[in-house]
Amino acid sequence: MEILLKNELFKGLSLDDINKVIEEVEGIIKIFHKNEVIITPKEKIKVFGIVLSGSVMGVHNDYWGHRTILKILEENELFGEAFSFSQLDNTGISIVCNKEAKVLLINFEKLLEIDNRKIIQNMMMILASKNVFLTRKMEYLSKRSIKDKLLSYLSDEAMNNKSNKFYIPYNRQELADFLGVDRSALSSELSKLKAEGILNFNKNYFELL
Amino acid sequence: MEILLKNELFKGLSLDDINKVIEEVEGIIKIFHKNEVIITPKEKIKVFGIVLSGSVMGVHNDYWGHRTILKILEENELFGEAFSFSQLDNTGISIVCNKEAKVLLINFEKLLEIDNRKIIQNMMMILASKNVFLTRKMEYLSKRSIKDKLLSYLSDEAMNNKSNKFYIPYNRQELADFLGVDRSALSSELSKLKAEGILNFNKNYFELL
DNA sequence: CCATCCTTGTTGTAAATACAACTGTATTAT
DNA sequence: ATAATACAGTTGTATTTACAACAAGGATGG
Known part of the structure; x- marks a missing residue:
């Protein structure tokens, strides 16, 4: 699990601290195969994920069968965090496995409960840079x-x-x-x-x- | 300043608390006229803003003079927070006054320093919902x-x-x-x-x- | 090793879009 | 009140795009 030492969410924490946190937030590791759906678009999500290996993608499929790929997420990237915080019943977004992936799933409510200012601040930074990424992408799409x-x-x-x-x-x-x-x-x-x-x-x- | 009582950033705080926080973060109020540039695309921003009245817009102008409007921001909406956290030298995005606006400008570093878990958590939620908004908007643009x-x-x-x-x-x-x-x-x-x-x-x- | 599937490039055509120019109508400023 | 400016709709044309169908490699799996 040394991969997580390089993860933005755990920046500034020791391996011991990380293990403690993962226990507290009931983190579980799952393996997915290509095209397996990790999060469906119609559920209220209680967890977000971290890609440990392989890759997954955020996808939106519209009524006419058009697929929009939001982003392919690779090692150490987070997915679903914004939607789990937003508490929407229906995100419209699927997370689909793109390449045989090992994923750490974390309960976001438990994460909010833990008393570790660093983690919350790290999460804020992650959300901010995702924001910047999405803004960048809008620039491409607007062309x-x-x-x-x-x-x-x-x-x-x-x-x-x-x-x-x-x-x-x-x-x-x-x-x-x-x-x-x-x-x-x-x-x-x-x-x-x-x-x-x-x-x-x-x-x-x-x-x- | 009772507008701020309804602001997502200060949710759960009393008016006294809010005033104290605004002092701590060196908040200043400025007024802008239509088409005035509030934040230029080439600066490293140290502040983010809250629209108190009127409206502003996030804009990207490309090399060929095409304008992309990211969003029009109205009363109680925040702008620039993601970019100020990201610490980029060059955001590529301008914030321009759209309709005679009163704006509260806040130093983001000071905000991070203040010891108020609620504020940080509120900011996280704001970033998360902006994320959701941007994701939604990508769906339109991808059509x-x-x-x-x-x-x-x-x-x-x-x-x-x-x-x-x-x-x-x-x-x-x-x-x-x-x-x-x-x-x-x-x-x-x-x-x-x-x-x-x-x-x-x-x-x-x-x-x- | 062969058959099948997947991926990429190509081409033709119909449809959609950008662009430019112009009109009429609000809105604003003097 | 009048001029000047901003805004919204229309139309025609050249360009761009989506869509469909197909072909050539590559990769994959039994």
Whole structure:
């Protein structure tokens, strides 16, 4: 469980403290397989999760079967915390396993009860940076063309990776659902950008030129 | 300042407590006029704000002069809190006065220092519900057509107002910039929906049928 | 090793959108 | 009261996109 030492939620705590906290909040570890639903969109959630290995994704499926991917969540990322705090009966969002995942599930009410200022403050910081992420993503989505959506997303990724060469966690269909566009239109836009010498890519490896 | 008694941040505190807190965090009140910039996109912000009267908006202007409106913030809403916590040098977001506004500005570092569990917990809840709002908004933006973006936004507003008749805080250009679409295309889509008997509207008053 | 499934790119077409230009009507300022 | 400005709707056109159908590799599983 040394992974958790690097987790934002437990920043500043010792391994002993972390173990104590996890006991107090009734943390349990579960394993999920690809496409298994971890949280359904119609439940009032009492828990949030931490990805220990593998990956999961936040997904919204609308009436017409369109899928929107909010984000793919990888090692040490949290999911469901905002919705569990909000106490909504119906979130509209599913959490689905994307790649064989080990997940730590935590009861949020118990977390609020524990008397550890550091944890609460850490949680606040996590919520704040998720806010910043969502705001960033809205900037991509607000762009008027697929090309602009794609380039603003990719240049943000380059920034995050501090390199113009990087891997993204999405395949084509997932990237299309993440950016809210049609897959084939995205593919052809990618080909066009490659032909123009603006970028290079192979599968989920990208290079901005 | 009884407005603040209804504010989410001070929920559960008495008026005396609130006054004490505001002193501790060096809260100052400022007045802004329409189109005045309250927070510029290139500064590292040390403060966040509470709208006491009037309204402000979170705005992103891109390289080509396209404006994206994140949200119009009205009485008792907070702005800038996520970005001030995140400590970014460059947020890319401006806060601009939308309608003659009185604003309470608070130093976020001082807020973190004060020893009041309730305030920190309230702030966490505020961040969580902003998260939920942003997630909702992503659902609108991910829709493939103007019609769907519009209808998902309007039906959410109807839900929030618990009525199929309601006012929105946006004029046409602002609504277009909020939904990331062209104003004239939005206008003609609205007319079409009115002709189809799906909705009725007059200026910023809407009725879902 | 073969069959099946999954992923990605391609193409054509119909539909939707952005953009620009213009009109009429409120709203504001002088 | 009048001019100036802001706002909302309309229309036409060029561009962009969604959608559907298909083909070529790759990966996967028995």
